Amino acid sequence: PDGIDSITNGTGVLGDRKQVNTVRNSAGSYLIDRTRGKGIFTYDAANGTELPGTLWLDVDHQLDGLLDGAAVDAHHYAGLTFDYFKTVHDRNSYDGQGAAIVSTVHYGKAYNNAFWSGSQMVYGDGDGEKFLPLSGSLDVIAHELTHAVTESTAGLIYWNDAGAINESMSDIFGVLIEHAYSETPDWQIGEDVYTPKVEGDALRSLADPTLKGLPDHYTKRYLGLEDFGGVHINSSISNKAAYLLANGGTHYNVKVEGIGIEKTGKIFYRTLTQYLTPTTKFRQLQAASVQAATDLYGADSQEVTSVKAAFAAVGLK
Numbered sequence: 512p513d514g515i516d517s518i519t520n521g522t523g524v525l526g527d528r529k530q531v532n533t534v535r536n537s538a539g540s541y542l543i544d545r546t547r548g549k550g551i552f553t554y555d556a557a558n559g560t561e562l563p564g565t566l567w568l569d570v571d572h573q574l575d576g577l578l579d580g581a582a583v584d585a586h587h588y589a590g591l592t593f594d595y596f597k598t599v600h601d602r603n604s605y606d607g608q609g610a611a612i613v614s615t616v617h618y619g620k621a622y623n624n625a626f627w628s629g630s631q632m633v634y635g636d637g638d639g640e641k642f643l644p645l646s647g648s649l650d651v652i653a654h655e656l657t658h659a660v661t662e663s664t665a666g667l668i669y670w671n672d673a674g675a676i677n678e679s680m681s682d683i684f685g686v687l688i689e690h691a692y693s694e695t696p697d698w699q700i701g702e703d704v705y706t707p708k709v710e711g712d713a714l715r716s717l718a719d720p721t722l723k724g725l726p727d728h729y730t731k732r733y734l735g736l737e738d739f740g741g742v743h744i745n746s747s748i749s750n751k752a753a754y755l756l757a758n759g760g761t762h763y764n765v766k767v768e769g770i771g772i773e774k775t776g777k778i779f780y781r782t783l784t785q786y787l788t789p790t791t792k793f794r795q796l797q798a799a800s801v802q803a804a805t806d807l808y809g810a811d812s813q814e815v816t817s818v819k820a821a822f823a824a825v826g827l828k
């Protein structure tokens with residue numbers, strides 16, 4: 512639809528007020544953000560499963576209805592995720608070419624999932640017990656959009672080690688992007704929308720994966736076939752390494768000197784986009800991360816020493 516670029520006030524899933532970039536005409540305000548790359552477009556599946564559904568239109572230019580929150584957050588947080596990759600890593604959208612970013616909200620009925628479909632992001636509303644609408648959490652949206660970055664670069668297949676590393680990259684950048692824009696950043700995933708009736712829990716913790724019974728060492732990895740060979744389970748091994756690299760600590764008697772979250776982001780971005788391949792295994796991830804840190808900071812740097820220690824602490828090399 513044609514119209515003028517404008518800014519519309521809205522209320523997110525958690526009742527927080529924010530502004531979104533829209534296109535406005537006589538019909539109303541569309542969730543189209545033409546200020547970023549080839550645009551950010553948010554759609555409504557209206558609790559069906561047709562994708563992408565209908566382009567979101569608000570007729571009174573006030574995105575403050577109960578159903579609007581999921582769309583407001585999907586649109587706003589996609590914009591922040593775009594900004595992170597552009598300003599921190601000089602990457603123009605997930606493909607580096609300004610690709611249009613498409614999201615659909617209100618997918619399915621009480622659907623407790625969010626996913627990258629291979630061409631767009633998709634968010635369920637949750638059932639109100641396990642999840643609130645899943646686009647209500649910046650780290651979740653950043654996780655999903657990082658799947659698109661991974662697909663455009665390393666292409667890590669969604670199975671066994673490569674799939675766990677794929678998942679881990681999404682969790683790590685979910686945390687990095689939350690730290691870039693949230694006033695209450697943490698090393699957990701999904702806490703803002705997970706189990707609204709239970710305080711203090713999350714979908715996963717990178718700081719302590721064992722809180723959800725997930726492995727924090729390579730010797731504890733899952734070897735079964737569930738979850739595509741444990742992609743949401745073994746991701747915790749490199750998630751823990753990333754936590755240690757940024758924050759430092761001693762893990763299974765291995766001491767890691769923290770290097771901070773910015774340098775951690777630089778190293779994992781270079782690792783993901785320059786060295787990982789569709790079939791990378793965990794030991795190769797360690798080598799790739801050491802190489803990326805060497806490229807960035809030099810072979811004798813503290814950063815390289817800390818990368819080696821962080822991976823050694825989780826049993827890699």
Ligand SMILES: CCC(=O)Oc1c(C)cccc1C(=O)O
Pocket residue numbers: 623624625626627650651654655678700701714
């Ligand atoms: C942090 C976001 C996340 O993990 O989303 C998923 C959910 C909630 C269920 C199944 C798959 C995913 C995914 O995107 O990997």
Ligand SMILES: [Ca+2]
Pocket residue numbers: 569570571572573574575576
């Ligand atoms: Ca309205």
Ligand SMILES: [Ca+2]
Pocket residue numbers: 650686689696697698699700701702
């Ligand atoms: Ca979080």
Ligand SMILES: [Ca+2]
Pocket residue numbers: 702704705706707708709710711712713
């Ligand atoms: Ca909770």
Ligand SMILES: [Zn+2]
Pocket residue numbers: 654655658678681
């Ligand atoms: Zn994922």
